[in-house]
Structures are given as C-alpha cells and as structure tokens.
Amino acid sequence: MSSATAHEAVRQHLIELGQRMSTSGLPVQAAARAAMDEYFTATPLPDMRCIPAAVPKLPAEWLVDESLSDERRILFLHGGGYVAGGIKAYRNFGMWIARTMRCAVLLIDYRLAPEHPFPAALEDAVMAFRWMRGHGPLGSAPARRAFVLGDSAGGGLALATLLALRERHADRADAAVTFSAWTDLTNSGESMTALQDPSMGAVKAVPDLFAGLYLERTDPRNPLASPLFGALAGLPPLLMQASTTELFRDDTVRFADKARAAGVDVQVDLWPDLVHVWQGFAPQVPEALDALRRAGEFIQAI
Numbered sequence: 602m603s604s605a606t607a608h609e610a611v612r613q614h615l616i617e618l619g620q621r622m623s624t625s626g627l628p629v630q631a632a633a634r635a636a637m638d639e640y641f642t643a644t645p646l647p648d649m650r651c652i653p654a655a656v657p658k659l660p661a662e663w664l665v666d667e668s669l670s671d672e673r674r675i676l677f678l679h680g681g682g683y684v685a686g687g688i689k690a691y692r693n694f695g696m697w698i699a700r701t702m703r704c705a706v707l708l709i710d711y712r713l714a715p716e717h718p719f720p721a722a723l724e725d726a727v728m729a730f731r732w733m734r735g736h737g738p739l740g741s742a743p744a745r746r747a748f749v750l751g752d753s754a755g756g757g758l759a760l761a762t763l764l765a766l767r768e769r770h771a772d773r774a775d776a777a778v779t780f781s782a783w784t785d786l787t788n789s790g791e792s793m794t795a796l797q798d799p800s801m802g803a804v805k806a807v808p809d810l811f812a813g814l815y816l817e818r819t820d821p822r823n824p825l826a827s828p829l830f831g832a833l834a835g836l837p838p839l840l841m842q843a844s845t846t847e848l849f850r851d852d853t854v855r856f857a858d859k860a861r862a863a864g865v866d867v868q869v870d871l872w873p874d875l876v877h878v879w880q881g882f883a884p885q886v887p888e889a890l891d892a893l894r895r896a897g898e899f900i901q902a903i
Contacts, residue, residue, distance in 0.1 A: 607886045611876055612801065614642065619802035629810065630715060633685035641881035643693040643889075646700060651692065652738050656729050660710040662688050663738040664699045671737040672745035673704040675900070676730050678762070680753030680781075680878060682811030683714045683722055694881040698750065701890075701897035707733050711758075718817035719826050726762045727771070734772050748900060749777040752878045753849065754811070756782025756841075760828035760856070763836050776838040776903045778896050781849045781878045782856065784829040786812040786821040790851030803848050803877065829856050834863040840899040841867065842892055844875040870895060 618639055622632045646666075654661035665671060677695050679686040687710045699706040711725035726749075734747050751759030756779035766773050786808075793805045816826060824831030829852065839860065843853035850871070857869045872879070875888055880896075883889035 604887050607882075608875070611642065611879075611882050611886060615640070615801055615876065623802075630684045630713075630814070633682060633811075637681045637685040637687075637690045640690065641694050641878075642885050643697055643881050643883050644885075645693045646696040649696045649699060650738075654707055654738070655736070656707070656709060656732050659725055659729060660688060661729065662692070662708050664692070664695045664706040664708060665738045666699055666703075669703050669705070670745075671705045671739060672742070673748075674733050674737060674744045674746070675699075675702055675704045675706050675748045675750050676726070676733050677706050677708045678711070678726055678749065678751035678755035678758045679708070680751070680755045680783075681713075682783075682808065683754045683758075683815035684811055685713065686755070687713075694883075697880075697883045697893055701893040702748075702750075702900045703897060704746075704748065704900065705738050714811075714815040715817070719815055719819045719823075722758055722815075723761055723765060723825055726758055727765050727769070730762060730766065730774065731771055746775045746903060747772070748903075749774045750779070750896075751782065752780040752881070754783045756780055757784050757786075757828060757852075760784060760836075761825045764824055764828055764831045767835055774837050776840070776900065777836075778840045778899065779842070779853070780880050780892075781843050781847060782841060782853055783808065783849055784827060784852040784856040786816060786827040788812065790849075790855060792851040793848050796846055796848055796850065801876070805848065808848065829859065832863070833860045833865055836860060836863075836865045838866040838903065839868070840870070840896055842870040842872065842880070842896065844877065844879065845871050845873045846875070847877045849877065868899065
C-alpha cells in the first residue's frame, strides 16, 4: 500500500469512527472510551510477550520482546484526553514501541476522569515510574535505564511526571519521548484554532471539554496539569514528535522552545500532513514506522 493510500485509509477510518460515536447515544466519556478502543490500527506482534505487572493498585502489563534485556524500561502513558484509553486500546501500539525502542514497556491503566480528576492520573504515573525503577518483567530488579513515553494527553502526563519527580527529589527518568503531546490545558496555541478539521472531529471544543472533565476545579495553568507553564530547567533529554497539521502542534513547539531556553536537551521532529498520533498506525502507515524507528534511535543512544 502506498503512503498516500495508507493515509487516506486511516483518515477514512477515523472519520467513520467519529460518525459512529457521535450517533451512539452514549455519554461523553463512554463514547470516548469506546472510540479509543478502536482508534489505532497497529497490528499485534505475535512474538511479543504480555506479562501482568504487579504495580500497586493499578492494572498494568509488561510488553516484552524476549530477545532483549529487561533492564531498559519504558513507562508508556496512554492518551485519550485523560477520560479514555488504557491497556486494551494501546496494547498493540505498545508492542511496536517495545520492538523499536528495544526496551521492556510497562503499560498502565491510570485512573480516568471524570470519575478521578486531577491529580489522580499524575499520582498513578509517578508511583508506576518509581515502581518500575525497581521492578522488571521478571520481578524485583533495578533498571539500568528508565524512560517515560506518552502520546497526546499521555505526552503531557509524561512531562508532568518529570516535573513531579524533580519536585519530589525522586529518581528521575533518563529521557522521555512524546507523540503529539498535550502540554497546555488552556488550549491557547494558535494551532488549536487554525488547524481544526471538523470532518475528523479535530475541533478545539473536544480538548476544551476533556480539560474541564480532568481539571474539575484545578487551575488549567497548574504546571502539573499543563507542563508548558512549569519551570523546565533540569529535565532529562527529550524527543518530541508532532504533525505540522494537527491541533496539538503548538503544544509541542512552544514546550520545546521553552525547555531549550531553560537548558534542556530537546529534539523536535515535525512531520508533515499526518494525523494525530500517527505512530499508532504501524505498520500500515510508512511514516509511523519511520517515526518509531527515529524514537528508537534516540532511546537506544542513552
């Protein structure tokens, strides 16, 4: 399948999914959760092991390629606007991350809004990262390298986790990767309005709604909810990927600019004309594999 054909197939899939969810009659969070279970088209990797992980009080799963060491670990924080997503929706995507990053991937079901508003997701992410530092797929064992990776809301959560770890003087991550990170819950970036695409459901009203459900009464400029507004000095190396044509483009660009100004080693990959979190459509979309390999090179160099 050509790149153009693959892009059009994914676009049509997302349009049809959005139409079905908009007419489902489900409450907002139920519709969002059903949609996330079908969002990505990443195929499973049959030689990847899925191992239950004993993270305290959280459903969690290790995704492990048996040919690789389990001493290099990634906490994968899923997207879904803080109201949707989880292990079921992200397992196949996580397999591709494990393969291309050459790490064991820990995928968690952090608590979701509106039932569990801020800071529930953040507390779960911090706890899971600290647990992962000392526990691998085979039991208690220290990590040689520990990373955080997140997409969309999970990308913002990954960055907020770095800030929280720094504030608490806890073991920091060795690096982090974000895909289409949502770093600003005020949704003030120019791309939030300039790059809306109603046919795809990519309209500012959606992140506005999800931000309200997650934040409840929290100030949207709280750095642990919107890491764009944090003091960023001292963060570990970052790789941030986003599409030039998505709502969240400026969330990546502005965060990266601010982090660089604070002395953080940040690499930004802006990919032209791709859907939000296109990496989750591997191997159907050639650029998904290319982006994952690029992220893998970044992680493997640390």
